[in-house]
Amino acid sequence: MVSVLACAALVGGCSRAISGIPTTLGGYSTTDVAGLPAANGPSGPKEGAPESPLKVEGTDNGAMDKLARNAVADIDAYWTATFPKAFPGKRFEPVKRLVSYDSAGPGVQLCRENTAGVVNAFYCSSEDFVAWDRGTLLPQLNNSFGPMAVVTVLAHEMGHAVQHRAGTVTSNDQVIVLEQQADCFAGAYFRHVAEGSSEYFRVSTGQGLNEVMGVLNFIRDSPGDSDFRDGNAHGSAFDRVTAFQYGFSEGPQRCAKMDFNDVQNRTTLFQAWKPIQKADTDLPVDQQSLDAVEKSLRAVFRDTGAEPPKIVTEPKGCGSQRPTSPASYCPNTNTISLDMSALQKIARPPNKDAAATGYGDFAAYAQVASRYALAVQKAAGLPLDDEQTGLRTACMVGAWSGLLVEDPIGQRNPVGNLRIVPDDIDEGVSALLGEKSLIAANVNGDQVPVGFARVEAFRIGVQEGLAPCSTKYGA
Ligand SMILES: [Zn+2]
Structure with missing residues (x-):
């Protein structure tokens, strides 16, 4: 201040x-989470959930890769069912490849970048694949916030795949618009999980969603680093949680409406009133x-x-x-x-x-x-x-x-x-x-x-x- x-x-x-x-939809009471009952309870992989047979390149078949693979399978199932309703006349196709790497191991060339030291998960739009660092990023998220943190990050990356398939972004859009929309699509998927409709996962609307929002807070842009016009802005914690809540409360159609004006009107990566140390x-x-x-x-x-x-x-x-x-x-x-x-x-x-x-x-x-x-x-x-x-x-x-x-x-x-x-x-x-x-x-x-x-x-x-x-x- x-x-x-x-x-x-x-x-x-x-x-x-x-x-x-415009006001958001949904109920506003302490017993209601955007129309769902507020409840605490278990969050994470469902007991007895199947093991997805999806192919993951480079996998070590460890626990993190299994979690990530099941997450992508579940997110695929959600979008396969939701996509034609949200974007009439269009069908959802799964991404072409899934790639696991270890940022601490020998680098491999992915999306024209060497993965050595790259603690990240990303969607490569030019080659249509999703990749993740099983060595550092996924264990860090899992240990700090629980397994649904890994699902959160993959739901975000798959959100980028969704936006390219739906045509809700263009090559002229600012990074912040793409990122906000991906967070919003992740929120839409998490509603499906919170409703109990996911085959692989469950999340409680109380502590469970709290942890998911904690992840978005954790991966926010460093304060003061950039304002929203910058090419690298992903959003403040406020922006990221807002986009997630829009998707959770109002569904993919709300996400599709996101454009530069929408983001500009509500981002808190505003320019400070004067340059301040x-x-x-x-x-x-x-x-x-x-x-x-x-x-x-x-x-x-x-x-x-x-x-x-x-x-x-x-x-x-x-x-x-x-x-x-x-x-x-x-x-x-x-x-x-x-x-x-x-x-x-x-x-x-x-x-x-x-x-x-x-x-x-x-x-x-x-x-x-x-x-x-x-x-x-x-x-x-x-x-x-x-x-x-x-x-x-x-x-x-x-x-x-x-x-x-x-x-x-x-x-x-x-x-x-x-x-x-x-x-x-x-x-x-x-x-x-x-x-x-x-x-x-x-x-x-x-x-x-x-x-x-x-x-x-x-x-x-x-x-x-x-x-x-x-x-x-x-x-
Ligand atoms: Zn992103």
């Missing part, structure tokens, strides 16, 4: 109307930053008419109300009390290698914003502890975030003097995929149990602003 001290000129000249983005984009958790955050919350929620809550930096009792960490909202006194050291821990920059790692500054301030959103809900007469409270809260935190973007998502005007940089929203996504965030939690700190719903509510707020937070997630 960046605090902007003198930005009257920047903000003054751009009063455009709020333009609506990476080191300058994390606000320390201190009184000065907190004042800037409070001002921005007041500005964003001013039109709701809610009386702004007091924000204090020491613990405050609240009768019988259970306190929550790192921020606690007391409805009776309309006060938010903060645990600054807990906030500072969350604000540590994410670092996969460090023992004590946080989510980044935005994730910390989003916890504060979530308690502010409770004050707004209280003023509107909404319950603070029912099933929907956490979703409304995530949506409102998303709406606040979306209004801090200088390069406006959905052509909205930025509000106040605080701006976010492209990786801030991904810090929010990471925190939402975790177990202990308040961003999608009610006044008692109970987080909405289903990650898909948490991320979806936040995303809708980012994309559409405040209005749907009460209409879609009404009490």
